[in-house]
Amino acid sequence: MNMPWTLARQTAREAAKPLDAVEVPLADGLGLALASAVRALADQPTCDTSAMDGYAVCGPGPWTAVGRVAAGDPVPGVRLGAGEAFAVATGAPVPDGSDYVIPVELCAVEGALVRGALSQPGKHIRRRGEDWSAGDELVPAGSPVTPAVLGLAAAAGHNTLLVHRRPRVAVIVTGDELLHSGPPHPGRVRDAISPMLPGLLAGADLLGTTHLRDDPSALAGTLTIAEADNPPTPASALTTTETDNPPTPASTLTTAEADVLVTCGATSVGPADHLRRVLADLGAEILVSGVSCRPGHPMLLAVLPDGRRVVGLPGNPFAALAAVLTLLQPLLDALGGRTVRPPITAWLPDVGAHLRDTRLIPVTRTGATAVPVGHDRPGSLWGAALADALAVVPPGHVGGEVELLAYAGQRPV
Ligand SMILES: Nc1nc2c(c(=O)[nH]1)N[C@H]1C(S)=C(S)[C@@H](COP(=O)(O)OP(=O)(O)OC[C@H]3O[C@@H](n4cnc5c(N)ncnc54)[C@H](O)[C@@H]3O)O[C@H]1N2
Ligand code: MOO
Secondary structure (H helix, E strand, C coil): CCEEHHHHHHHHHCCCCCCCEEEEEHHHHCCCEECCCEECCCCECCCCEECCCEEEECCCCCEEEEEEECCCCCCCCCECCCCEEEEECCCCECCECCCEEEEHHHEEEECCEEEECCCCCCCCEECCCCCECCCCEEECCCCECCHHHHHHHHHCCCCEEEEECCCEEEEEEECCCEECCCCCECCEEECCCCCCCHHHCCCCEEEEEEEECCCHHHHHHHHCCCCCCCCCCCHHHECCCCCCCCCCCHHHCCHHHCCEEEEECCCCCCCCCCHHHHHHHCCCEEEEECEEEECCCCCEEEECCCCCEEEEECCCHHHHHHHHHHHHHHHHHHHHCCCCCCCEEEEEECCCCCCCCEEEEEEEEECCEEEECCCCCCCCCHHHHHCCEEEEECCCCCEEEEEEECCCCCCCC
16 A cells, blocks of 8 residues: 655654764765754854944044054954044954944045044944854754855854764665666666766765666675675676676675665566565565655665665656655655755646646746656656756645755756
């Protein structure tokens, strides 16, 4: 019995707790999620600071310049009195007693005498703590570390960030018919899923990809943590091939270290589709077995007895992308400790909804409207490659607001 699409995504989100929190240098935090809020370690600015190159003045003009201060200098040890001015650079601390700063281009200066228009108190002075005060929460836990978060954290005084460690992912591609280079020909198709996957694993580490023949014992062996009496997958079970199409040696992929195993193909009911049987034999708990979704309905989510999660992507490449967005990315978000963001939506016309199943269709976005791209058969990534996002078309949709699922590498929607 297929699970409704929204429930399947929710199940994937709830299928894991965030991985350990680790402290990393700022530069290593990019793309991870904050395990604790970023708080300011100092006021910004730390003292009253000039926002312009010009003169800090006190009282009504004209003024007599009594000193000069540059960015990087300490706070001047004087207090301006009425009729006094101080030459200040942008970013320099202004002396106590400064009422406002007059930009240099608005001043007439003759020797030490400064004339300029009157202004309102505080003009062009960034007051101590006006952006934030020491101790303020600047970014909540669970937020993704973006380039702006890195800059903000540095500005707030941090050298390191506490983030959740990256989920580790191992990919297993199955299929006797797959080629890994050159043009397809009758009976053989190019593997279109493994080139797509690395860019869809934002915030995760891809340990490696192995290619297996349609052989249940090879799949079981790769999913099992090898022990001394359980040797690694023999070379004969890896994809055989033309000379330009070498199999991945089993030794390059250590599935034991993975938090998530992603299998490609073998999710259906054909003679070579043995994923469900292999998982049952290994004692896996099946959390999602089929989703009311087009494409991608045979997708699957399971937990092995040792806790590693398995996401089964259907072999049809567009169906595989649908499964990545439905099950894999929400699971990686949960492991990576990323909080759920509010959905991005757009208005979508009647596109011929299904009666019971959710459709995921490639769209571009023009203003607030999503426009179907077409070319969306399960075996074809053509539409997805031209799209900004996949639109989530609920059963019975006749036009209205729908959620958009953006995926890595696409233009922001
Ligand atoms: N009797 C039924 N047959 C099928 C059903 C069904 O409900 N009953 N569902 C169909 C749907 S929907 C899908 S999706 C596929 C899922 O198939 P599998 O996950 O078992 O994958 P395969 O059978 O190995 O391959 C399906 C298709 O995709 C091609 N393929 C496989 N891997 C790749 C790859 N890495 N890159 C490119 N193309 C790939 C493969 O050659 C097949 O053409 O099952 C339907 N059948
Ligand atoms: O889900 Mo399958 O996606 O129709 O090819």
